[in-house]
Amino acid sequence: MNELIWIDGEIVDIARARIDPRDRGFTLGDGLYETVRVRNGVPTRVAAHVMRLVRGCALLGFPPPIDPHEFDDVMRRFLVTTDTVGDAALRLTLSRGPGPRGLTPPEHPKPTLTMLIAPWTKPAPVAAITARVARRDETSPLCTIKHTNTLDAILARREAASHNADEAVLLNHKGNIAEATIANLFAVIDGTLVTPPSSDGCLPGVARAEILERAGGVERTITPNDLARADEIFFSSALGIRSAIAMDGRTLSSRSVAESLPL
Template identity: 50%
Template sequence: MTIWLNGRLIQAAEARIDPADRGFTLGDGLFETIRIKDGLPRHLPRHLDRLTAGVELLRLPLPYSAEELTGAMAALIGAAGVADGVLRLTLSRGTGARGVLPPADARPTLLMTVAPAAHMTAPGAAIVARSTRRNEHSPLSRLKSLNYLDSILARQEAAERGADEALLLNAAGRLAESSVANVFLSVGGRLLTPPLTDGALPGIRRALILERHGAEEAPLTPEDLARADEAILTNSLGLRPLVAVDGHPVGSGAAGPVLARLLADPDL
């Protein structure tokens, strides 16, 4: 398997991450998951804009320009021979001495890998997580940080309760997102999604649906799931109907016309 690590294409078996890397020891870093279609990374400028916003917030050095990253991705995709797949970019602050305060002369680690596509299309059954909540007051709720433990706890709970996904509430008890996706509800002819201020991640497809399909941001509660005609999960890998929550059907309990309309948009 060919990967890209700190400026070089190498085989995964040859790769080495320093044991003192803060991405490993502290989760000090960011990542982006980017869909590859027809050999090209989709919506790349939006992904790079989100990455740039994240590094600015964390004061995390990014030693490559957008043009250099674009070229590196093209080289990796070509070397891997993946036309339909997913690219994962992982950026950590690099090595540092023990302690929380980052080093002043941080040398980031940047890793990129590609894999065959993992399409997110099958109907999903979720639970509303009880084990954890999303902190809408933390700036980290707006980042793809390397710490995904809230999502891991929620997905473990879902598996234990016989579901394949978990919805996370925020501290106020409102819907924020699922463990790996943004949430849209079709309620009374309106397509609604939780606002960023309620802890929703600024997803790439989320933004496109807001821009192109008349969706609106609105605070949502678990009770809104019972009123919804459809529920849809979205992330960079696809769109998925959410057909049941806590054992109760959402709407008809099947994919609906709103999802069909979104899937018909080739630019999503």
Template identity: 40%
Template sequence: MDELVWLNGQLIPAVEALIPASDRGFTLGDGLFETLCLQGGVVRDVPAHFARLAAGAKLLRLPLPFHAAAMDAILTETAAANHLTEGGLRLTVTRGTGPRGLLPPTSPHPTVLVSAFAPPSRAATVGAIIATCVARDEASPLSQVKVLNYLPNILARLEAQERGAEEALLLNRAGRVAGATIGNLLLKSGSIWLTPPVTEGALPGIRRARLLASGKVKEAPIDQDALRNATALCVSNVLTLRPIIALDGAALPAEPAGELAGL
């Protein structure tokens, strides 16, 4: 069966999903996205994802054309239409079409696209580098929302690939750790798990929030010395929790993050 996507109120085959050439998400990266986890046919943490999306929309002055309950219904409908009960969903919201130039239209009509995907096949562990080609701006409000422009993360991942690794850790402008390209960084120091605060440029991740609420992880600034002396490192997002087994080519303890699993 062909993949079906939800586009502006309709479920249609993905190959037939057309977005105008003047859509500002395409021309300017003017939009937001959320990636959500699908487990047992249920989309997890929709209220938390909606809250982050709404915060981003408020920052961008982008009107959301749905509320949390409607977002849940759209996501669930898309998963069911693709006969998926496990995997993930990607929700993309752009400001829609607009004239040339930077200023958006006064009455935008957002484009909403939802796609569903099966659980990705990934290695259980990753090697990582500390990216040198780009830094995360912890002072920018955009560091706390999921905007469509992911070029800094892409550049860091390309650097990782060129250096024989699968992931890159991003430093902020102060030289401390902000996070990884695809999620939050978790660092174990002795018996304590730590993660950088959002004031350091860390994305307010959904699983990160659950881990902090559980008391199993605490916030603290993380410098490069702490990275290299860590008992264990892990990359966290809503889909995976992956230990880092090497940093800049140096082996790290392959300690499983089982104590954090299930959150």
């Protein structure tokens, strides 16, 4: 079967899909996205993903194109149409839609909604560095939503690649740990599982919230010196957990907490 895309209520071959070139998601990064883990053909944690998406719409000031309660059904129908019966990653992208030239949003936006499916693979352990080229702005309201402008993360990931690493940890403007490029960070320090609070610039991750509930972790500010003495570091996203096998060149051998939390 050819690769299919769900775009504004229509399922078409991706080669025939069209988005208006004036779409603000393309021209300005004016949009949101969610990546949903699919298990055995069924989308997971849908309510949490939709809640964050709706919160993002409220902050950016445009409505979702369908009723929030319909997202689960729409995703399931798309999965059935694409014969997705195993594990997969479903990417949902929502933009404000087309608009005239300039930054001022159109008064009556017509949002664009797309969905794509990709194979899911078990996250592999990674070597990470602390990024120097970019930082998270913990004072920005954009830290609280999953928006489509990920240029800071792209710069940090390029920096990681230049050091033969797979992932980069971003600091905030105070010099404290915020998160990784595409995941939240957890560390075991002095026997306690800790993760940065949202006030330090990390995205309120769906998997992060589940880990805090299941493992009883603590939210607190983490400095680079704290991270340098962590016994274990791992990164969480909706697609799973990735253990850090090295951080800034220091080898990490413990993965006991990460392995006890399959997502």
